[in-house]
Amino acid sequence: MKKVIYFLSLFIITAVSAQKTDEEQLKDIYDAALTKSKAYDWLNYLSNQIGGRLSGSVQAQQAVDYTKLQLDELGLDKVWLQPVMVPKWNRGLPEFAYFESDPGVTTNVPICALGGSVATPLGGLKANVVEVKSLDDLAILGKQRLEGRIVFFNRPMDPTNISTFDAYSGCVDQRYAGAAEAAKYGAVGIIVRSMNLRLDDLPHTGTMSYGDLAINKRIPAAAISTNAADLLSLSLRLNPDISFYFKQNCEQFDDVQSYNVIGEIKGTTTPEEIMVVGGHLDSWDLGDGSHDDGAGCVQSMEVLHLLKESGYKPKRTIRVVLFMNEENGLRGGNKYAEVAKSKKEKHVFALESDSGGFTPRGFSFDCSEENFIQVQSWKPLFEPYLIHMFVKGHSGADIGPLKDDQMVLAGLRPDSQRYFDHHHAANDTFEHVNKRELELGAASMASLIYLFDKYGVIAAK
């Protein structure tokens, strides 16, 4: 009889623990994130032991090796590298720039080459500078006013936009397409105001494209700091004849071998349904890429760690993907989707964190109305954790190529106010990431993954 009672008790305990409510499961996830997380230590290593991880660099490879090792140590069901060829662009020696308002009267300007730009001639490039506020201004000014000039794109991010990402979207065409467009009017180079809401002395790099412009038509493109942009603009109002000098030494090499880093926990009941969580392992080279996107990588790794820590056994396969080359090519995201399609894998949900490691505010969803209704029903579960934004919108660049009608794509939405102070600049560094904020983001992601795993994705049923 005693034995029966003993086993009965054991059974009850097991049954009770198996019946954890969603509230309890989320509490366990958040508690684990705030007390046992590995995310901050991982980020410390990525940022301070490795540093900036530009595609094709030694550091990018070190990051592949390091994160694979860390995933191996989590005891996942499978960890592997997915080969992908990536572009290799190198900044070379530090850039240098000044403007000359009167002969011999020069002011140095903080500058950095845009990613993918060509170099200036060896001795640098010097020309008169013409300020514009948009790509459309080029046609208005025309070849007569632009030929032989350096075009200065100076439309600032709109500070009244509460979403700094929207303010960024409203400006970034200058950086991305400015050189290709200005070259059509005979400009010899472009400089662009850094995509930064703050007035400071740091130039912010970022990707740009020459489109289909022939190689011999390509002109060098660089970003200058916001303070320098304001100073140059004011100086041009006083004296339109200012000349600008810059020298940069960047170079594009042949593509090189690199990898997406992938790990998974196999689902217990429907392992063929795959849910992806990820960030991108590459970064720009000026800082150490802590917010963009070291944070998203370690949070994604942490999601699997937290699910294990909280004792949850997913029904579906949960896969972490650290994508290579988001910044200047998206090769990793494209390769992952290509392989998934060729293997006929069934992806039902993908979640990306690529908006910085700040306090999470919610998620944006790229999905059907039906799925969005499902997601909103979970909102009250997140209220104790101050997660309040469930909106429709962009998910993430790396998971975008996976998109189909059946899937839900989502992006973590952290507080965005500080993000562009650091984005693609030398101050995107570890000390600007707060440990708790990073961990709360990881917990929010793990909670969403848990809910999609438990209840399934409606359209995918």
Place this chain on the structure above:
Amino acid sequence: MKKVIYFLSLFIITAVSAQKTDEEQLKDIYDAALTKSKAYDWLNYLSNQIGGRLSGSVQAQQAVDYTKLQLDELGLDKVWLQPVMVPKWNRGLPEFAYFESDPGVTTNVPICALGGSVATPLGGLKANVVEVKSLDDLAILGKQRLEGRIVFFNRPMDPTNISTFDAYSGCVDQRYAGAAEAAKYGAVGIIVRSMNLRLDDLPHTGTMSYGDLAINKRIPAAAISTNAADLLSLSLRLNPDISFYFKQNCEQFDDVQSYNVIGEIKGTTTPEEIMVVGGHLDSWDLGDGSHDDGAGCVQSMEVLHLLKESGYKPKRTIRVVLFMNEENGLRGGNKYAEVAKSKKEKHVFALESDSGGFTPRGFSFDCSEENFIQVQSWKPLFEPYLIHMFVKGHSGADIGPLKDDQMVLAGLRPDSQRYFDHHHAANDTFEHVNKRELELGAASMASLIYLFDKYGVIAAK
């Protein structure tokens, strides 16, 4: 006829501009905050030109003079200083501490005196150390174990508490009452783990009280950094015979004259109804008091600036109050309430910002159910600005003494995750305040003031 049309047009324009919707008014307030705010420049001056503003210090007086001058320049209807006597406690020469695990084997410890503590003897204080986790532990250990010892209070803030203020409340009794309680058991001094969720090397000061303990029974009290607390705790597990040495040179002086700084815009229709917005001008002395509470002061000043900038003419009197001596005495808050009562002033609403200059998340309200329902009806107006927390709770220490049943008291609730990294420590400095986050807080406060002014406070009708 032309003249008639002209005046008619003028009338229509005026009428239309007078009929601004709440949505438009809030948009104007937020736009002005993000483009024309003076708050960040004011904070720069308070933090970098003046610095820490301990009650009774020269810097506190400089801050009084500076902020009065700035309010004068805003063109308010009235600006004045309200005299208040404040305690004057001085840290003296830097503190020094170590623990000795074996004779001659010492480890230096980052330490700071708690505000209001007595000094150690001139040559310092050395005694064996006993670790406890709570005030209750003292009775369990008793006089036998505590007499002649230094008590080490080491209960950490609970990292799983999403509200870091709640985690702080759960620990701060050790700092506030630890010395008074330990002295009853014959302890010769206390050290307390800093109120900080982060592991680092910065000690965090803060106020403490000896209660009714006779002056000759008072024992010195200090905080040590979280890293040092962990190291000492581990060392005590290895060797319970560790002795701790510390020397501090702080001193309490006689009360000195100081001031609350007050400015107001007179109401157009019911000027006798007063709405207060404020923060506290004093700070601790280790940092420059940027988050605690320089931010709250400049945001409160900015509220009046924003209302003027947006062209809003309040019906009620809007008063900014920069309270003196919140940190170690609350004399300014008490004095303000005392004067208000003696003058039979009718305060209908008071709002305090004293939780740091981080991204605003909402407000807490100390008010009747009826008023809380009114407030919640405004929530949708704040959604575009990502203000989502309207909760009942604590408002602010300085406005607390004003409380009566007719009023609404409120506190700004910014994101709290980073706050205790800086609170009362040497790193509460200007560079940790983000301009936009500060401005968004000011705009949120101005918007709430606007709504209460326009619709009135129900209970006060």
